[in-house]
Amino acid sequence: MIDEAVTDNDAWSVWPAPAKLNLMLRVVGRRADGYHELQTVFQFVDRCDRLGFRVREDGEVRRDGELPGVAAEADLTVRAARALQAASGCSLGVDIRCEKVLPMGGGLGGGSSDAATTLVALNVLWGTGLDTEALARLALPLGADVPVFVRGQAAWGEGVGERLTPVELPEPWFLVLVPPCSVSTQAVFTHPQLTRDSKPIKLADFTGGDVVNDCLPVVRDEYPAVADALDWLSQWGEARLTGTGACVFAAFAGRDQALAAWEQRPAGIDGFVARGCNRSPLLDRLTGIDTRLSSRHGPA
Numbered sequence: 001m002i003d004e005a006v007t008d009n010d011a012w013s014v015w016p017a018p019a020k021l022n023l024m025l026r027v028v029g030r031r032a033d034g035y036h037e038l039q040t041v042f043q044f045v046d047r048c049d050r051l052g053f054r055v056r057e058d059g060e061v062r063r064d065g066e067l068p069g070v071a072a073e074a075d076l077t078v079r080a081a082r083a084l085q086a087a088s089g090c091s092l093g094v095d096i097r098c099e100k101v102l103p104m105g106g107g108l109g110g111g112s113s114d115a116a117t118t119l120v121a122l123n124v125l126w127g128t129g130l131d132t133e134a135l136a137r138l139a140l141p142l143g144a145d146v147p148v149f150v151r152g153q154a155a156w157g158e159g160v161g162e163r164l165t166p167v168e169l170p171e172p173w174f175l176v177l178v179p180p181c182s183v184s185t186q187a188v189f190t191h192p193q194l195t196r197d198s199k200p201i202k203l204a205d206f207t208g209g210d211v212v213n214d215c216l217p218v219v220r221d222e223y224p225a226v227a228d229a230l231d232w233l234s235q236w237g238e239a240r241l242t243g244t245g246a247c248v249f250a251a252f253a254g255r256d257q258a259l260a261a262w263e264q265r266p267a268g269i270d271g272f273v274a275r276g277c278n279r280s281p282l283l284d285r286l287t288g289i290d291t292r293l294s295s296r297h298g299p300a
């Protein structure tokens with residue numbers, strides 16, 4: 001986290017890195033390499049980390065500021081910048097600032113989104129000119145969720161999340177709760193009780209109401225704070241887990257209803273209200289249509 005707010009000016013170019021929600025998640029198999037085959041639906045929300053980039057002539061990639069628990073060399077923004085340099089032969093470098101808004105390890109994909117925004121923004125700022133397919137190929141080794149952020153469209157995802165089919169979904173308001181615990185993705189996927197053989201479904205089953213997250217029973221059992229958040233949220237509608245958690249969410253028809261529920265939250269729980277978006281704020285930034293961020297920036 002950096003003290004100085006990231007602001008657009010002559011030197012720094014500022015780009016959003018939105019969160020995602022997994023509106024459902026089925027674990028339908030396990031590959032030889034231990035990774036799990038999933039079916040999931042990704043939708044973005046207009047709650048974003050903010051990344052600042054300042055191009056350097058000397059080819060160095062540097063993180064400007066600290067991110068607690070993440071060394072600069074392990075930072076997905078730094079790794080993404082290096083991957084783009086290597087793939088394109090670009091001799092330029094960059095300073096990268098990250099104003100962290102999204103909780104880390106919460107199933108909102110903040111780190112993956114930061115990586116994707118770095119690829120998309122530097123492709124413009126460095127003039128490397130890779131097309132979306134090439135950027136998505138660079139994205140996958142950085143993390144299973146990075147390609148969907150590069151493409152920037154709500155999607156039906158299969159495989160480990162790399163086989164993506166764009167979908168048009170309702171765009172409700174969400175109340176997202178951030179329970180005071182961190183869930184390890186790896187721990188959930190290696191848990192002996194995890195269901196790994198769910199029957200694959202079709203998109204129509206999801207739109208018809210099949211919104212199960214197969215990770216939920218394991219996460220509920222292991223993390224009482226997540227169970228409490230789900231129980232509280234379920235008074236307002238279907239309470240769901242995003243990814244492997246820890247964040248949970250429920251959909252509301254309007255912002256006011258979501259905010260009214262938020263006002264009544266139990267003590268000691270963090271969270272926010274945000275709008276679901278089929279088109280990511282990153283894609284809007286890329287095409288210069290930046291209206292969603294300014295008009296829809298979620299409260300709380």
Ligand SMILES: C[C@@](CO)(OP(=O)(O)O)[C@H](O)COP(=O)(O)OP(=O)(O)OC[C@H]1O[C@@H](n2ccc(N)nc2=O)[C@H](O)[C@@H]1O
Nearest residue numbers: 034035036107108109143144145160185186189243244245
């Ligand atoms: C589950 C999902 C759903 O969107 O979200 P999160 O809860 O992490 O946000 C993702 O597939 C997570 O993607 P991502 O967070 O990029 O995972 P990675 O860093 O690639 O993997 C972390 C670890 O989880 C396990 N893993 C991950 C994805 C997968 N399909 N099968 C797995 O078995 C592997 O042990 C891997 O070492």
Ligand SMILES: Nc1ncnc2c1ncn2[C@@H]1O[C@H](COP(=O)(O)OP(=O)(O)O)[C@@H](O)[C@H]1O
Nearest residue numbers: 075076077104105106107108109110111112114
């Ligand atoms: N720029 C970054 N922002 C957040 N996390 C990062 C970043 N770079 C590396 N990481 C690592 O990635 C992990 C997963 O982060 P994140 O994508 O936010 O959560 P999740 O995968 O649960 O949605 C973090 O715990 C952190 O160790």
